[in-house]
Structure formats: C-alpha cells, structure tokens
Amino acid sequence: MNTAVDQSRVEKLNREPVTEGPVIYWMSRDQRVQDNWALLYAQEMALERRQPLVVIFCLAPEFLGATLRQYRFMLQGLAGVEMKLRELDIGFFLLTGDPGREIIRFCREVRAGALVGDFSPLRINRCWKASVAENLPAPFFEVDAHNIVPCRLASEKQEYAAYTFRPKIKKLLPGYLTDYPPLKPHPHPYPAPAGLPQNERGKGGVTSWQALEKTLNVERTAHELTGYVPGEKAGREAMEQFINAKLPAYAADRNDPSKDGQSNLSPYLHFGQLSPQRLAFEVAKAGTETADAALETSKEEFLEELVVRRELSDNYCFYNEDYDNPAGFPRWARENLEEHKQDPREYLYSRSDFEEARTHDQLWNAAQNEMVVGGKMHGYMRMYWAKKILEWTETPEQAQAYAIYLNDKYSLDGRDPNGYSGIAWSIGGVHDRAWGERPVFGKVRYMSYRGIRSKFNIDAYLARVRALMQQ
Ligand code: FAD
Ligand code: FO1
Numbered sequence: 001m002n003t004a005v006d007q008s009r010v011e012k013l014n015r016e017p018v019t020e021g022p023v024i025y026w027m028s029r030d031q032r033v034q035d036n037w038a039l040l041y042a043q044e045m046a047l048e049r050r051q052p053l054v055v056i057f058c059l060a061p062e063f064l065g066a067t068l069r070q071y072r073f074m075l076q077g078l079a080g081v082e083m084k085l086r087e088l089d090i091g092f093f094l095l096t097g098d099p100g101r102e103i104i105r106f107c108r109e110v111r112a113g114a115l116v117g118d119f120s121p122l123r124i125n126r127c128w129k130a131s132v133a134e135n136l137p138a139p140f141f142e143v144d145a146h147n148i149v150p151c152r153l154a155s156e157k158q159e160y161a162a163y164t165f166r167p168k169i170k171k172l173l174p175g176y177l178t179d180y181p182p183l184k185p186h187p188h189p190y191p192a193p194a195g196l197p198q199n200e201r202g203k204g205g206v207t208s209w210q211a212l213e214k215t216l217n218v219e220r221t222a223h224e225l226t227g228y229v230p231g232e233k234a235g236r237e238a239m240e241q242f243i244n245a246k247l248p249a250y251a252a253d254r255n256d257p258s259k260d261g262q263s264n265l266s267p268y269l270h271f272g273q274l275s276p277q278r279l280a281f282e283v284a285k286a287g288t289e290t291a292d293a294a295l296e297t298s299k300e301e302f303l304e305e306l307v308v309r310r311e312l313s314d315n316y317c318f319y320n321e322d323y324d325n326p327a328g329f330p331r332w333a334r335e336n337l338e339e340h341k342q343d344p345r346e347y348l349y350s351r352s353d354f355e356e357a358r359t360h361d362q363l364w365n366a367a368q369n370e371m372v373v374g375g376k377m378h379g380y381m382r383m384y385w386a387k388k389i390l391e392w393t394e395t396p397e398q399a400q401a402y403a404i405y406l407n408d409k410y411s412l413d414g415r416d417p418n419g420y421s422g423i424a425w426s427i428g429g430v431h432d433r434a435w436g437e438r439p440v441f442g443k444v445r446y447m448s449y450r451g452i453r454s455k456f457n458i459d460a461y462l463a464r465v466r467a468l469m470q471q
Contacts, residue, residue: 004042004181005143009150013117013133013140018045021113022190023140026103028128029120030145031057031077031432032232035180035275037141042116043090043183051113052190054091056106058099059212064124064360064415065408067219069375073230073412077273079209080231086206088183091190094207096215100131112138118272119144121151121318121417144206146305148277149176151314158319160330161431162304165312173307177280222410225375225470228267235268239259239279243286250298254305257378258460263302264376266413269310280306312431313417316424323420324404326396329428336442337396337428343439347392351402351460355390363449363458364388366465367404374468375412378461382407384447386426391440400427 023046039055046053057078063071081420082092095102107115115131115138133140133288144150149172159165228234230241242263246253253261268274283302287295322328326337349359357365357372367385370379377385390399408414427444434443452458 003041003044005037005044006106006150008153009037009144010041011119011144011152013129013142014136016137016139018049018114018139020049020051021111022046022054023049024110024115025053026099026109026115026117026132027055027081028058028099028118028125030118030165030272030275031074031081032235032273032275033088033312034183034232035120035278036181036183037145038116038118038274039145039183040151040181041141041143042114043186045114046186046188049186050090050188052188053186054093054110054190055085056093056095056103057081057440058095058097059215060099060216061097061217062120065405066415067222067409068213068216069222069410070227070412070414071213071216071218073225073228073267074271075209075212076230077232077271079207080208081385084232088185089189090183090186092207093382094212096212099128101363104133104135106262107136107138111188114138115140117142119146119151121314121323122415122420123321143386146272146276147311147314148280149173150309151312151318151328153241154217154311155315155319159431160313161433162308162312164278165315166308169308169311177277177284179281180275180278181218219409222372225412227374227376228264228412229275230267230271234272235265235274236278238265238268239263239274239282243282247283247286247298247302248292248295251294251301252298254301255380256456257381258457258464266376266416266418270413270416270418271309276306276310310418314420316421316430323417323424324400325401326428328424329396329430332427332434333442333444335443336437338432340440341395345394345440348394351405354402355406359388359392360389361449362462363452367463369469370465371406371410373465374412377411380452380456381461382422383426384452386423387441387445387447390427390444396427400424403427 002416023042025039025042030038043053081363085092095106115136119142149169249261253259265274271278280303283299286299304437317323320328325461326334347360353359357368364385367377367381371470389403390396393399393402400423407419421430425432429444435445437443438446
C-alpha cells in the first residue's frame with residue numbers, strides 16, 4: 001500500500017490477512033480527527049480497497065481511577081470527533097463495556113475487513129489489545145500516532161536517562177517531525193446504521209452523550225473543572241494562543257510556580273485531542289523569520305520537554321512493566337531506599353491527610369489544593385509534592401501508591417505515562433542520578449522547602465492557589 005504513513009509506525013498484532021469489509025479504526029489514546037496517523041492509515045487502507053471507513057471508541061466503565069471530571073472532559077471531546085467525522089462521511093460508533101469483548105463483537109457484526117488501533121504503553125491498553133488480537137477474525141494493525149518518533153523505533157530498550165535517549169531521538173527526528181496530510185472526505189459511505197449495531201444512540205443516529213454518564217462506575221465528587229474547554233478545536237486554539245503569547249517567556253517562567261509560564265496543554269495531549277507532533281511542528285517553525293535569541297532558547301527548552309522527556313516516558317512504560325511500582329526503580333535507588341526504610345520519619349501522614357491537604361507544610365498543601373481544585377498542579381511543584389510524600393510516609397511503596405492514586409484521581413492529565421515516570425523519577429530516581437546520601441531519601445534527589453523559598457516568590461504562589469480556591 002503506497003502510504004503517507006511511515007511503515008515504522010505500524011505493528012501487525014496478529015496474522016490474519018486483510019479481507020473484504022469496512023476498515024475500522026479503534027480510537028483510544030489519540031482522540032482526534034486531524035493529525036492522527038492511525039486514522040490516516042485506516043483511511044488509506046479503506047480507499048485502496050474501496051471500503052467504508054468506521055471509527056469506534058469503547059467507553060470502559062472505569063479507567064485507572066478516573067472520576068467524572070476526566071470522563072466529562074473526554075466525552076465532550078469525543079462528541080466533537082463524532083460531528084467532524086460525520087461531515088467527512090466517516091462512521092462513528094461509541095461502544096460501552098469491556099473493550100476486549102466489545103471490539104470483537106462489533107468487528108464480527110460488521111464483518112470488518114481490517115482493524116487499526118493506536119498505541120499506548122500502559123498495561124491496561126496492552127491487555128485490551130492482546131485479547132482483541134487473539135480472537136479477532138480480521139487483521140489488527142497498531143499505529144503509533146502519539147510519539148513523533150515511533151516508540152519501538154526510538155529505542156529497542158529502556159533508556160537509562162534523558163542523556164542516553166536524546167541522541168537517539170534527535171538523530172531520527174528530522175525524518176519524523178513533518179506536517180500531516182489532511183484526512184479526506186470518504187467516498188465509500190459506511191453502511192446505514194441499521195447494518196451496524198445500534199448502541200446508545202439518540203435521535204438521528206447521533207450518540208446520546210448524556211446517557212453515557214450513567215454507564216460509568218466512577219467517583220462523582222471531584223468537582224467540575226471550568227479552566228479547560230475540551231476538544232480538538234479548543235486544543236488547537238490553546239496551542240496557537242500559547243505559541244503567540246507565552247512561548248517567548250517559557251524558558252524564563254516555566255519553572256516558577258508563582259507565574260503561569262507553562263503551556264497548560266497536557267490535558268489536550270493526554271487525551272490525544274492535540275497531536276504532540278502538531279505542537280512540536282508548529283513550535284519548531286515559530287518566529288523563524290526573526291532572529292530572537294530568547295524565543296529560540298524557549299523553543300529549545302519546550303521541545304526538550306515535549307519531545308525528549310515525553311517520549312522518554314513512553315519508553316519507560318513500554319519497556320518496564322513495573323513502571324508503577326518500586327521494582328521499576330534503578331537498582332542503586334531500590335537498594336538504597338531499602339537501607340533507609342527504617343529511618344525515623346519526622347512526619348507521617350495517611351492517604352486522606354494528603355488528599356485533604358492536611359500536612360504541616362503550607363506549600364505542599366497549596367500544591368495539593370491546586371491539583372484538587374484546578375485539575376492541574378504546576379510542573380515544578382509536582383516534583384516537590386511527590387518527594388515530600390516519600391519523606392512523610394512509612395515506605396517508598398506506600399509513597400508511590402499514594403502519589404499515583406492522588407495524581408490519577410484529580411489531575412486532568414493523569415493516568416498517563418508522563419505521570420508514572422514523573423512519580424518514579426521523584427520517588428525512585430528513575431532517569432536521574434544518585435545524589436548525596438541522606439535519611440529516608442538515601443541517594444534519591446532531595447528537594448527542600450527552603451530551597452524552593454530561596455528560588456521563587458512562594459507567597460505569590462500561595463496567593464494564586466487561594467484565589468483559585470475562592471473561584
Ligand atoms: P509544559 O511545561 O508546557 O510542557 C509541555 C508538554 O511537554 C507537557 O504537556 C508534556 O507533554 C511535556 N512535558 C513537560 N514536562 C515533562 C516531564 N517532566 N515529563 C514528561 N513530559 C513532560 N505529565 C502529564 O502529562 N501527566 C501527569 O499525570 C504527570 N504527572 C507528573 C507527576 C510528577 C510527580 C512529575 C514530577 C511530573 C508529572 N508530569 C505529568 C510531567 C509534567 O510535570 C507535566 O507534563 C507538565 O507539568 C504538564 O503541564 P504543561 O503541559 O503546562 O507543561
Ligand atoms: N480509552 C479508551 O479506549 N476507553 C476509555 O473508556 C477510556 C477512558 C479514559 C478515562 C480517563 C483517561 O485519562 C483516559 C481514558 N482512556 C480511555 C484513554 C486512553 O486509554 C489512553 O490511551 C491512556 O490514558 C494512555 O494515555
């Protein structure tokens with residue numbers, strides 16, 4: 001198949017030959033219509049075989065501790081996907097239940113000619129795919145639409161740190177950091193809905209999105225977020241806003257929690273409503289007509305985070321099955337933390353003490369409240385926040401479990417490889433080196449209140465969070 005999609009993005013997950021029948025794209029991580037290599041690959045296959053193209057999304061009743069706040073953001077984004085696909089005469093069907101079962105059932109009922117999925121290194125997504133690949137009576141292709149350089153290609157093993165990963169990805173980047181071809185209107189209309197399984201569909205064959213909330217088995221307490229407008233269109237606008245207004249000051253402001261210096265794009269990237277490759281492509285070409293040194297430095301620092309750090313997280317979760325427990329820590333950290341397990345803790349807090357921001361440290365409490373109330377904690381504070389959980393719990397296992405629980409429950413961008421590796425970096429020295437040995441932390445890098453206080457205007461951060469809580 002002559003394809004604009006680089007074959008190195010594609011992995012065949014079973015041995016079935018492509019047969020007659022509609023081509024199905026099982027959307028999961030990359031919840032967008034444009035700039036989506038998996039959807040582009042499915043369309044190329046459907047065009048070549050003169051077949052309809054249908055997109056399906058299977059709504060799992062629970063997902064890694066997500067609450068109604070994250071599901072609402074996601075479902076509103078998917079409603080936009082459905083509308084955009086219908087304009088292109090591409091089918092969209094929302095299934096509910098266990099993806100491992102529902103995907104097979106759908107493909108059987110429509111006699112799918114081929115199934116295309118997107119890529120996620122997380123255990124749950126890989127389990128879903130494994131059970132589909134095993135029982136699917138059609139060929140199943142996985143396309144890495146989330147990494148600019150396909151995860152399997154960037155490195156064939158777990159990388160030790162950013163400095164070992166950076167040269168590998170930088171070498172490959174020029175061939176992959178390209179623009180995208182547009183998704184085309186599809187000339188082979190998908191069979192009338194009657195020919196396809198009826199699902200939670202409202203009038204006129206459109207999914208009734210409100211009804212779906214009832215199928216969710218999630219906590220409904222974490223209150224609604226107002227700061228983020230969900231969806232592909234809003235993600236694109238937020239990207240343009242960031243590049244035009246905030247990118248030049250990114251290098252100077254990004255690590256200062258008292259300023260709003262980050263892009264705030266992680267919720268759109270996590271849900272795949274914005275393509276990381278689109279973002280990197282647009283940032284790389286920003287301001288190229290003006291030789292502005294500050295802008296160039298900011299672009300470099302932003303791309304270091306967006307490309308090297310983010311794709312290093314996928315590398316970590318893909319190659320290390322213990323990405324969410326201490327067995328995944330590097331040996332020096334595992335052994336050293338073990339030696340310090342009995343060290344007395346000056347403070348000890350329960351999970352609900354942390355959850356309700358009831359520690360002795362007002363800075364830590366502010367960071368926790370920023371995440372609970374605003375749905376997103378400042379990146380610099382996330383490091384301090386996780387490291388203090390190590391300091392104030394009985395064991396590193398308990399610390400990592402608490403940090404993952406809280407981050408995945410309250411953060412809009414949670415349940416993401418970036419989160420598992422960010423927490424493993426903070427608590428277990430993953431992708432970091434050994435530092436001077438001290439109680440509890442051993443040689444894991446330490447961060448102190450005094451250290452942060454000397455760097456930033458903490459009172460301004462506390463005031464920012466207080467204002468957020470009063471909204
Ligand atoms: P910006 O500074 O504007 O960065 C732009 C993008 O670059 C981010 O959206 C992200 O995709 C990437 N990026 C930036 N910093 C990192 C990093 N350190 N590691 C990997 N990618 C990075 N990120 C999440 O997406 N979800 C999480 O649940 C999450 N949990 C974290 C927990 C801890 C303890 C730590 C230390 C970091 C965590 N991060 C997480 C990584 C990072 O803090 C966030 O990606 C960033 O703060 C998101 O805000 P932003 O998009 O405004 O960032
Ligand atoms: N993907 C799905 O295919 N079905 C779901 O029901 C689903 C729910 C969900 C809830 C919160 C969240 O943060 C992500 C969710 N995902 C879902 C997204 C997806 O599986 C991502 O690939 C992973 O989060 C990895 O980034």
